[in-house]
Amino acid sequence: MVKNPDPHESYNYNPDDEEVGTIRIGYNNTIWIIEKNKEFKKYWKLFGKNFSVGSKFITKLDKKDNRLSNLTSDEYKNLFKLINLKKELLKYGVNLLIYILTDWQITDDKIGSNYIRDQNDWYKSEGWEKIPDNKFDKPFILYSLRLDTIQQKFIIFDDIIQLEYNFNEDEKIKENVLKILRKNFIIEYSGNDLDLITIKLNNNNCVII
DSSP states (O other), X not given: OOSSOOTTSSOOOOGGGSOTTOEEEOGGGOEEEEEEOTTOOEEEEEEESOTTOOOEEESOOOTXXXXXXXXXXXXXXXXXXXXXXXXXXXTTTOEEEEEEEEOOOOSSSSBXXXXXXXXXGSOTTHHHHHSOHHHXXXXXXXXXXXXXXXXXXXXXXXXXXXXXXXXXXOHHHHHHHHHHHHTTSEEEEOOOXXXXXXXXXXXXXXXXX
């Protein structure tokens, strides 16, 4: 076992200089945490092997997926309410794309095991950039579901689900999509031209901004 991971490949981190609970990223997507042994000596313990691994498009999500356990009841309920709209959206030619977005950094690399993640730990545009060219030719809605690969749990920030779409210039399609969303959410439309839809989970509002 590697006792002293070298995340930056330029210098080592001495366990004696680290706080217990400190997490750092090592070679080959490994995750390491500082713990104490029976002699109360600090050491690096392997905490995970899949940091930043797992970004992909999915066609379905199991309701019993262990990675969902971190979500609140409102987050869980509204996530699947959105996913269940897939067939209805397809009737109007709109494809709902779900992209599992993995983290690419730890904003503060000296954080304990009970850490709070930062939205900047995920590259927000990754899902959009990964959409195949043949998908861009058809109307779609994209939701990037963030995965904390340290804890292997999905995470939703600020009680919102933010969607992206590519049919802002097509008023007919937009009208049909809004009609579907109104069946499931309270919708306010600000009239801006940004290609974003934000579902507010705390009061079940869906706001296009």
